[in-house]
Amino acid sequence: MSETNNNNNKPVYYDYRVRFSKHGALRYIGHLDVMRFFQKVLRRAEVDVAYTNGYSPHQITTFAQPLSVGVESDGEYMDIRMNSEIGCEELKNRINNASVPEIQALSVKRLPEKSGNAMASVAAAEYKIAFKEGREPECLKDVLVDSSKVEDAIKTFLSQDSIILVKVGKAGPREVDIKERIFEFSWDEEDACFHAILDASSGYNIKASALMELFTGFLKGELKENSLMIYRKDTYTRDENDNLISMDEVGTIV
Amino acid sequence: MKEFWNTKLALSDDILMKIEKPERYIGHEVNSVVKDADKVRVRFCMCFPDVYEIGMSHLGIQILYDMFNKFEDCWCERVYAPWVDLDKIMREQNIPLFALESQEPVKNMDFLGITIQYEMCYTNILQVLDLAQIPLLSKDRGEDCPIVIGGGPCTYNPEPIADFFDMFYIGEGETRYRELLDLYEKCKDEGLSRAEFLHKAGTIPGMYVPSLYDVTYNEDGTIKAFTPKYDDVPKEIMKEVVKDLSDTYYPMKPVVPYIKCTQDRIVLEIMRGCIRGCRFCQAGELYRPVRERDVEVLKRYAVEMMKNTGHEEISLSSLSSSDYSKLPELLDFLLEECSKRHVNITLPSLRIDAFSLDVMSKVQDVKKTSLTFAPEAGTQRLRNVINKGLTQEDIINGSTEAFLGGWNKVKLYFMLGHPFETEEDIRGIAELSNEIAATFFDVVPKEKRVNGKIQITVSTSFFVPKPFTAFQWAPQCTKEDFISKAYFCRTAITEQLNQKSIKYNWHDADLSVLEGVLARGDRRVAAAILSVYKKGSFFESWTEYYDHNRWLESFEECGIDPWFYTSRTRNDDEIFPWDFLSCGVNKAFLLREWHRAQKGEVTPNCSQQCSGCGGAQFGVGICFAGK
Numbered sequence: 077m078s079e080t081n082n083n084n085n086k087p088v089y090y091d092y093r094v095r096f097s098k099h100g101a102l103r104y105i106g107h108l109d110v111m112r113f114f115q116k117v118l119r120r121a122e123v124d125v126a127y128t129n130g131y132s133p134h135q136i137t138t139f140a141q142p143l144s145v146g147v148e149s150d151g152e153y154m155d156i157r158m159n160s161e162i163g164c165e166e167l168k169n170r171i172n173n174a175s176v177p178e179i180q181a182l183s184v185k186r187l188p189e190k191s192g193n194a195m196a197s198v199a200a201a202e203y204k205i206a207f208k209e210g211r212e213p214e215c216l217k218d219v220l221v222d223s224s225k226v227e228d229a230i231k232t233f234l235s236q237d238s239i240i241l242v243k244v245g246k247a248g249p250r251e252v253d254i255k256e257r258i259f260e261f262s263w264d265e266e267d268a269c270f271h272a273i274l275d276a277s278s279g280y281n282i283k284a285s286a287l288m289e290l291f292t293g294f295l296k297g298e299l300k301e302n303s304l305m306i307y308r309k310d311t312y313t314r315d316e317n318d319n320l321i322s323m324d325e326v327g328t329i330v
Numbered sequence: 331m332k333e334f335w336n337t338k339l340a341l342s343d344d345i346l347m348k349i350e351k352p353e354r355y356i357g358h359e360v361n362s363v364v365k366d367a368d369k370v371r372v373r374f375c376m377c378f379p380d381v382y383e384i385g386m387s388h389l390g391i392q393i394l395y396d397m398f399n400k401f402e403d404c405w406c407e408r409v410y411a412p413w414v415d416l417d418k419i420m421r422e423q424n425i426p427l428f429a430l431e432s433q434e435p436v437k438n439m440d441f442l443g444i445t446i447q448y449e450m451c452y453t454n455i456l457q458v459l460d461l462a463q464i465p466l467l468s469k470d471r472g473e474d475c476p477i478v479i480g481g482g483p484c485t486y487n488p489e490p491i492a493d494f495f496d497m498f499y500i501g502e503g504e505t506r507y508r509e510l511l512d513l514y515e516k517c518k519d520e521g522l523s524r525a526e527f528l529h530k531a532g533t534i535p536g537m538y539v540p541s542l543y544d545v546t547y548n549e550d551g552t553i554k555a556f557t558p559k560y561d562d563v564p565k566e567i568m569k570e571v572v573k574d575l576s577d578t579y580y581p582m583k584p585v586v587p588y589i590k591c592t593q594d595r596i597v598l599e600i601m602r603g604c605i606r607g608c609r610f611c612q613a614g615e616l617y618r619p620v621r622e623r624d625v626e627v628l629k630r631y632a633v634e635m636m637k638n639t640g641h642e643e644i645s646l647s648s649l650s651s652s653d654y655s656k657l658p659e660l661l662d663f664l665l666e667e668c669s670k671r672h673v674n675i676t677l678p679s680l681r682i683d684a685f686s687l688d689v690m691s692k693v694q695d696v697k698k699t700s701l702t703f704a705p706e707a708g709t710q711r712l713r714n715v716i717n718k719g720l721t722q723e724d725i726i727n728g729s730t731e732a733f734l735g736g737w738n739k740v741k742l743y744f745m746l747g748h749p750f751e752t753e754e755d756i757r758g759i760a761e762l763s764n765e766i767a768a769t770f771f772d773v774v775p776k777e778k779r780v781n782g783k784i785q786i787t788v789s790t791s792f793f794v795p796k797p798f799t800a801f802q803w804a805p806q807c808t809k810e811d812f813i814s815k816a817y818f819c820r821t822a823i824t825e826q827l828n829q830k831s832i833k834y835n836w837h838d839a840d841l842s843v844l845e846g847v848l849a850r851g852d853r854r855v856a857a858a859i860l861s862v863y864k865k866g867s868f869f870e871s872w873t874e875y876y877d878h879n880r881w882l883e884s885f886e887e888c889g890i891d892p893w894f895y896t897s898r899t900r901n902d903d904e905i906f907p908w909d910f911l912s913c914g915v916n917k918a919f920l921l922r923e924w925h926r927a928q929k930g931e932v933t934p935n936c937s938q939q940c941s942g943c944g945g946a947q948f949g950v951g952i953c954f955a956g957k
């Protein structure tokens with residue numbers, strides 16, 4: 077039962093943010109099914125989630141930017157509204173016991189009262205991107221063997237006046253300049269993969285695969301079919317000074 | 331970061347990224363069972379030969395999956411029919427069909443168990459065998475092939491598919507599998523051959539091994555004799571029955587799929603069997619006698635399963651839930667427990683009366699749901715013929731109460747083509763529907779009518795006579811008869827005063843004719859099934875993949891006359907292809923029922939009076955209740 081606040085009789089809620097992973101075989105599960113999965117996880121976990129009213133009540137949860145099928149991640153977020161208070165560690169453990177090894181809660185925070193919901197507050201996402209073995213585009217074959225060559229290629233790519241992405245929406249194709257929305261694009265020498273932080277705010281989301289397509293196109297090449305391995309490392313929001321911070325940094329551990 | 335991508339799956343990332351709903355093929359579901367393959371003696375693969383979303387919704391497989399995996403020496407996995415997109419790729423790339431849990435080829439298992447729920451999946455059985463790279467015909471299988479075993483309602487006439495199976499399990503699966511696995515392990519230890527194992531298996535009660543029997547035919551094509559080839563093999567095979575439903579296997583931790591399935595909910599089986607004895611209904615005979623599950627046991631199961639699955643919905647399952655003796659108590663409990671847990675209750679189709687309307691109004695939005703009646707026939711005369719104990723009065727009284735309670739949508743189910751049906755009976759469908767609409771306008775004052783309307787949906791299916799029913803002797807209507815009956819029904823509806831409130835749907839006639847051939851076919855029909863599969867047909871329960879002309883061609887090529895199996899009049903003493911099996915209900919009783927049907931005589935249901943059908947021989951259930 078939700079407690080009621082004596083002043084205005086409004087129910088009191090407690091909002092939590094869960095950072096979770098998605099790995100292995102479960103990278104083939106689509107976003108809608110991940111949402112359905114968590115509904116069942118929360119029921120199995122027997123936690124005091126808040127529900128909407130009506131004949132088919134549903135849990136009050138919101139998810140951050142959907143992850144494309146085939147992408148693995150350690151930076152997914154879900155906000156849950158609870159009727160009663162629960163310790164962050166306790167909530168995390170309950171979720172993990174009710175979940176599967178491929179999808180695990182990595183951390184749980186209690187959100188301050190007036191933080192935007194998970195979906196609305198997303199600002200950016202961080203990716204690691206590599207080519208599957210033998211699937212490098214021809215134009216990058218000679219480049220990828222030498223880190224400094226990759227770095228140079230990235231530098232010239234980013235030094236263009238504009239970087240035009242053609243987005244196909246309901247109203248037909250539309251050209252957008254995403255130059256200012258690539259917050260970072262670099263070569264990670266240690267992991268031998270690309271590293272990118274891209275705008276992921278709703279309406280402006282840039283997929284990691286779209287960036288790689290533009291980059292290869294710039295080098296007069298073409299991506300081979302299903303050639304990328306993509307890993308989302310984290311999702312970001314902005315703090316009061318407009319700096320990017322991990323969505324995980326909002327809220328406190330209770 | 332490369333380590334993330336190393337996942338042991340049978341299908342490559344390229345394939346999984348290309349096909350529709352890859353979730354169908356990756357396993358890893360909550361509550362699926364993974365065992366150490368080196369620590370078990372028997373690998374059993376359970377198959378529902380249709381697409382994942384349909385197969386995963388089937389309770390029977392969940393029950394057996396749970397049972398097999400409780401056996402320490404056995405690992406049971408699942409497989410479903412790959413959808414057409416993946417089917418094509420697997421054939422092109424020669425990828426063997428694999429079990430979901432281990433992702434290992436099905437052909438390496440000890441058993442492939444296939445549940446057969448409807449005739450239209452017969453070609454999917456061949457698809458599954460073919461993709462698994464197992465020879466389609468039992469006689470072509472070598473020593474290292476899995477034993478292909480069939481179960482489920484269609485095995486009560488297994489003859490049209492007998493060539494494709496090594497054996498069948500007749501009846502309820504909970505009782506004899508342990509014995510069968512023990513025998514299998516023993517035969518393996520002793521180094522016995524496949525044929526030797528099958529011979530021994532054929533002596534376990536409930537097991538039918540087609541290769542152990544010979545069939546001979548009369549000149550007119552009917553069966554002359556059906557005889558075992560060996561003395562130790564039984565002449566008649568009696569179905570297996572669970573004696574105590576409250577003390578047997580039940581999947582407290584059913585597998586929870588990631589994608590939305592047809593049945594995305596907890597299923598609580600409250601009883602087996604049906605007291606009613608409708609003469610067209612096969613399930614009503616096959617599962618006799620009625621046995622209930624204890625209400626306390628059900629309450630415990632319900633809570634346990636809610637905890638283990640996290641499903642947002644629960645539904646009750648049985649052939650006729652209104653007949654469950656403790657229904658009010660069970661529903662009261664569920665209403666309370668479910669509202670605590672925010673779980674919805676889906677009600678099975680209950681008899682419409684004050685009690686059920688009250689419960690329905692508690693769990694559903696009255697304005698959005700429909701009332702469902704299944705009178706099956708349009709007049710009382712024909713309802714007596716088919717022994718359907720639902721009267722016009724029941725329907726009108728039920729509707730009146732419901733309309734007063736705010737309902738304004740009604741669904742009516744009928745069948746066309748019952749034996750002894752006349753135009754009067756078909757017109758009766760239209761008149762009864764009209765009467766229900768008139769009742770609405772009578773009892774609901776204008777100002778209380780939502781949109782001023784009542785919506786009645788009338789659906790008719792075509793009647794297909796099934797084995798082990800009183801109508802197993804009945805000639806089925808031809809396609810032309812079916813279609814003219816449907817037209818007649820449509821015209822009769824348009825002549826009604828309230829025709830604007832009535833919407834009419836009818837089923838496909840071609841499919842019903844084919845279903846008739848497969849339902850009452852014999853071993854010779856197998857050739858046509860094989861031929862139509864080889865022409866490229868499967869997923870035939872999906873209308874877009876059903877090609878009737880291929881069937882006509884195949885029948886022609888195999889010298890099979892569909893009429894012989896469907897519309898021919900059968901003599902009272904004809905030997906049917908399924909007569910060597912018994913579901914406990916005697917043929918003499920069914921024949922008596924067939925004759926009573928001709929005279930329009932009603933037979934009381936099991937709770938009113940026992941009619942001595944033979945079901946009592948199992949020594950349990952309604953036959954002994956209060957006696």
Ligand code: SF4
Nearest residue numbers: 936940943945946953
């Ligand atoms: S023996 Fe009698 S009570 Fe038992 S199932 Fe048959 S008719 Fe019903």
